[in-house]
Amino acid sequence: MTSTHIDVSAIDFDTLGAWMDGQGLPGGPITDVAPVLGGTQNMMVRLERGGRPYILRRPPLHARQRSNDVLRREARLLAALRDTPVPAPVLVAAQTAEEPVFYLMEPVDGFNPSVGLPEPHASDPAIRHRMGFEAAAALAELGRVDPGALPGFGRPEGFLERQVPRWLKELDSYGALDGYPGPDIPGLHETAEWLTRRLPRSFTPGIMHGDYHFANLMFACDGPRVAAIVDWEMCTIGDPLLDLGWLLATWPVSNGHVPGLPSPQELVAYYAALSERDLSAIGWYAVMACFKLGIVLEGTHARAFAGKAPKDIGDLLHATTLELFERAREFMDGVLD
Structure with missing residues (x-):
């Protein structure tokens, strides 16, 4: 942010x-x-x-x-x-x-953990651990809302089938930027082929946040509860499991600002207990999230070559893209199983 x-x-x-x-x-x-x-x-x-x-x-x-x-x-x-x-x-x-x-x-009474932890969160490991589960619980709650409340809001028909072609096309579009040599992303085509081959056959449409990660959550000041999911700019009707995949793709590997979070496997199990959705292909959604976010971030790297973004920011985001594709490899190898 x-x-x-x-x-x-x-x-x-x-x-x-x-x-x-x-x-x-x-x-x-x-x-x-x-x-x-x-x-x-x-x-x-x-x-x-x-x-x-x-x-x-x-x-x-x-x-x-x-x-x-x-x-x-x-x-x-x-x-x-x-x-x-x-x-x-x-x-x-x-x-x-x-x-x-x-x-x-209305103003939200809460804080964002990406800018630091207040008390009691900073000194209570049980609260910090629970914050991870509350992030999953809030997402499961969103996935229960009837998308019929928002007629015409998105295009759920063919939503998953569109994802890989849509983001490969986005990556191709960066070639129009002066000086960009093209994507140097190990595993790019392998990941795209894996996603295409393992595409889930069906899903239950629901409301998606579209950018669900810790920086877009505000937590209650007195405990682990999510006070509000914020920044709904990417919201649509699609497959809510892609939001869970996004949370897994962006989950702090070393727990970042919130030490002691649950593992990705614990997160999936907790969500599964709260949702009727079929999580048997959750690895696919995590890989898809890594793939999409990596391509989005590569756009800034490409714009930096054309002088339309700072070089240091472009380099940093390119490094993040490479990390995301490495994480995709781990998900493809069954780390969530």
Whole structure:
């Protein structure tokens, strides 16, 4: 997660206040405005009005082409999750009819472990161990939500079949960048062939987060519970087991910021006990996640050759890509069995 400078002068607070009045929210001056940094290319700003705190989420001043569409999807997704047990930010109100699209949500009372552990987590190994299981439990809860709550939200038909061709095509597209010599990724084609050969025959569609890992989780300040899954920019209707694969692909090998987490095998067993989904091919999903994430990160490496990203960042992410394909090899060899 990277922090970016947020220019709150882009926000017309008079217009925002009038819109909030129309939503029946508490009135008065908007106060205590402060940017929320980290992890997203959209703006997040904390504010208070009428004694109530909010987080405002909206596109940046110079919006990307799809910024408003992404926020529409996020707001629709959060509305669908509002009355479920899934730990997610609570949507208060959304303006999706005009651009810029924006929405208000309740602040999450929690912390992100990628920036450090508070007490009691820092000194209690039992809490840290349990945090891993709670990450799996929150994901299982998301996988139980009826995707019928979001008609037309994704294209679950053929979702798994599309994955390998889709990401190989993405990798090929990097060849258009000046100076990029092409992917030097040992095991690339072997991994693609393995995934194609072992494609699961069927799956039960469900809501996917799309980027499920520790940096996109906030934990309760008083214990191991997941307070909220955040950053829903990649959400869709697909195969929720790919989210579990993503968690396994990104699982801290040396436990990173959270020492004493459960093993990947324990994680799978815990999820299996909470879900009716068939986990017999979970190795495939973990390999697929390594494959996809590795190709995504290689894009920055390619852009660095063309001078469109810092060389040190490109080199670092290329090294991460190589590690992901090494981890894919371990999953292909049955490390989860």
